[in-house]
Amino acid sequence: MTAVFGLSACSDDGKDGAAGADGVNGVDGADGVNAVDTTVSLALLGRYQSGSFDESAAEIVDYDPTLQRAYVVNAQSGGIDVLDASAPNLPILEESWDVAADVAAAIDGLEVGGLGAANSVAVSAGRVAVAIEASPKQNDGYVALYTTAGLFQAALKVGALPDMLTFTPDGNKLVVANEGEPNGDYSVDPDGSVSIIDVSGALTALDASDVTAVTFDSLTREQMNDAGVRVSGKATSVAADMEPEYVTVSADSQTAFVALQENNALAIIDLGDNSLEGVVGLGYKDFSIPGNELDASNKDDVVNIRNWPVFGTYMPDAIANYQVSGITYLITANEGDGREYLTDQADAGSCSLAGGFDFDGGDCFHYLDEIRIKDLDSAQIDIPNLTQFFTDVDDLQAQEKLGRLKVITDLGVECTELTDAEQLAATGQPGASCRYSSLHAFGGRSFTIWNSETGEAVFDSGSQLEVLTANRYGYQHFNASNDDSKGDDRSDDKGPEPEGLAVGVVAGKHYLFVGLERIGGVAVYNISNPQAPLFVQYINSRDFTVDQQSSAAGDLGPEGLKFVPAAQSPIGSAMLIVGNEVSGTTSFYSVEEIGLD
Numbered sequence: 001m002t003a004v005f006g007l008s009a010c011s012d013d014g015k016d017g018a019a020g021a022d023g024v025n026g027v028d029g030a031d032g033v034n035a036v037d038t039t040v041s042l043a044l045l046g047r048y049q050s051g052s053f054d055e056s057a058a059e060i061v062d063y064d065p066t067l068q069r070a071y072v073v074n075a076q077s078g079g080i081d082v083l084d085a086s087a088p089n090l091p092i093l094e095e096s097w098d099v100a101a102d103v104a105a106a107i108d109g110l111e112v113g114g115l116g117a118a119n120s121v122a123v124s125a126g127r128v129a130v131a132i133e134a135s136p137k138q139n140d141g142y143v144a145l146y147t148t149a150g151l152f153q154a155a156l157k158v159g160a161l162p163d164m165l166t167f168t169p170d171g172n173k174l175v176v177a178n179e180g181e182p183n184g185d186y187s188v189d190p191d192g193s194v195s196i197i198d199v200s201g202a203l204t205a206l207d208a209s210d211v212t213a214v215t216f217d218s219l220t221r222e223q224m225n226d227a228g229v230r231v232s233g234k235a236t237s238v239a240a241d242m243e244p245e246y247v248t249v250s251a252d253s254q255t256a257f258v259a260l261q262e263n264n265a266l267a268i269i270d271l272g273d274n275s276l277e278g279v280v281g282l283g284y285k286d287f288s289i290p291g292n293e294l295d296a297s298n299k300d301d302v303v304n305i306r307n308w309p310v311f312g313t314y315m316p317d318a319i320a321n322y323q324v325s326g327i328t329y330l331i332t333a334n335e336g337d338g339r340e341y342l343t344d345q346a347d348a349g350s351c352s353l354a355g356g357f358d359f360d361g362g363d364c365f366h367y368l369d370e371i372r373i374k375d376l377d378s379a380q381i382d383i384p385n386l387t388q389f390f391t392d393v394d395d396l397q398a399q400e401k402l403g404r405l406k407v408i409t410d411l412g413v414e415c416t417e418l419t420d421a422e423q424l425a426a427t428g429q430p431g432a433s434c435r436y437s438s439l440h441a442f443g444g445r446s447f448t449i450w451n452s453e454t455g456e457a458v459f460d461s462g463s464q465l466e467v468l469t470a471n472r473y474g475y476q477h478f479n480a481s482n483d484d485s486k487g488d489d490r491s492d493d494k495g496p497e498p499e500g501l502a503v504g505v506v507a508g509k510h511y512l513f514v515g516l517e518r519i520g521g522v523a524v525y526n527i528s529n530p531q532a533p534l535f536v537q538y539i540n541s542r543d544f545t546v547d548q549q550s551s552a553a554g555d556l557g558p559e560g561l562k563f564v565p566a567a568q569s570p571i572g573s574a575m576l577i578v579g580n581e582v583s584g585t586t587s588f589y590s591v592e593e594i595g596l597d
Contacts, residue, residue, distance in 0.1 A: 157208065288389075312440075315336040342363045
């Protein structure tokens with residue numbers, strides 16, 4: 001980041017001069033206007049319904065202010081739905097782009113069958129970029145480039161599983177997070193990477209020379225351990241284990257911050273020379289501290305948000321950034337994500353022959369890094385603050401307490417027997433000699449604001465997201481999933497799962513919009529003071545009273561959020577667009593400035 005230096009003082013050894021005559025009084029200025037403090041209020045304007053339920057038919061969204069179009073990732077169709085957003089109370093499908101067909105036609109020897117889901121879309125200055133994975137997704141994927149009017153321009157190969165992309169603010173580069181996930185039996189694990197594409201020239205002239213791959217080849221396990229970065233024991237290398245999930249770029253277009261979700265870390269890339277500056281671990285959130293409470297059980301028949309002797313592993317999905325007083329702050333949506341790799345097999349014998357370690361109803365597990373606390377042997381739990389919360393380990397493992405909570409198997413653990421350590425690395429499951437001195441849950445059930453210069457977490461929303469949804473819905477729907485209205489269903493997993501983020505400015509104030517993947521809805525905060533955000537509103541356009549798989553249920557599973565400033569909006573005020581992957585709907589909200597009484 002650019003340093004800011006003050007001016008040095010200067011000295012003057014000359015004598016003071018004579019005082020001059022007083023000047024003539026100036027003309028009185030106009031009377032001032034009383035200041036009015038304001039905030040924002042969201043209201044649903046309308047939605048576009050794709051008609052596809054639970055098919056990822058509306059994931060990531062972006063917007064072009066010139067054509068007043070919204071571009072929506074329809075993942076499983078391998079394409080983009082283009083919506084006329086000029087009247088957001090009644091958005092209309094204008095056209096759909098068959099991205100897979102366009103890319104296959106542009107690349108010699110590539111068939112449509114060699115391409116999979118579209119994953120991300122980004123818009124900048126009349127250009128649209130789309131990330132599309134290969135089939136199988138362990139092969140290198142592609143980025144397709146269009147004009148906003150829909151004219152295909154180019155296709156470029158990038159890394160394995162391009163999961164998210166974004167233009168730099170100056171529009172000169174496109175940064176692509178290539179997640180590089182393993183296949184189902186973990187026999188193929190491509191390296192994670194970040195592709196940087198120079199798009200400063202004509203899109204039709206782009207070729208492979210415009211693509212720079214930023215890799216993690218130079219990193220060692222020792223370095224990552226020292227940096228607090230989580231690396232799986234099963235991974236063949238650090239590079240193979242890195243899984244870039246999401247990118248945000250600083251306002252000066254000089255630095256990319258990349259979320260490595262499963263690694264609980266951030267990669268920092270210098271966009272001046274397209275080099276990796278480093279990878280830093282995010283640390284852990286202490287759920288035993290007041291303000292960081294959570295509901296840990298889906299079997300206690302009550303809302304029970306309280307402190308527990310557990311750590312949260314941030315594992316962010318979406319990240320964003322904004323500037324206050326010259327400092328860039330990062331915001332992370334602390335969703336959490338486990339590593340579960342499995343194949344379909346007919347029976348336990350077939351599973352064993354295929355290299356799996358466990359068979360469950362057709363699922364043959366090859367690697368699983370989660371376990372319920374109740375499924376650990378009581379002798380495997382030896383946490384130092386146990387008696388502050390429980391009488392003994394058996395009390396801790398009661399399913400109405402911590403027994404149901406899913407925790408990460410390879411954190412806070414030490415195995416004294418080599419065979420058990422090898423089992424943990426190979427399968428993700430601990431052997432009998434593995435002892436846990438700390439328990440680590442997936443995600444933080446929160447958002448966090450970080451100072452990008454110091455790495456300090458200046459604010460975490462703690463238990464606020466669970467508390468506000470509990471107050472809104474009570475036990476009946478609290479911590480419901482995104483395809484079922486049953487309450488408390490996700491308490492043993494990751495709670496409301498904050499996943500998507502958008503940041504916008506209204507009347508000089510910074511606002512954060514956080515999408516809650518499971519229970520649904522958007523939480524709004526005034527983040528103008530990064531160390532003391534103010535809760536503004538929680539709005540959820542989901543109807544819990546109807547069949548959750550019908551169109552009447554509204555919006556389910558918010559994934560991608562796009563803030564549209566008032567100057568670019570068709571309605572005169574700012575607007576928020578949300579892609580909802582479970583309901584397959586794209587919803588439009590007005591963001592109105594209102595006065596505070």
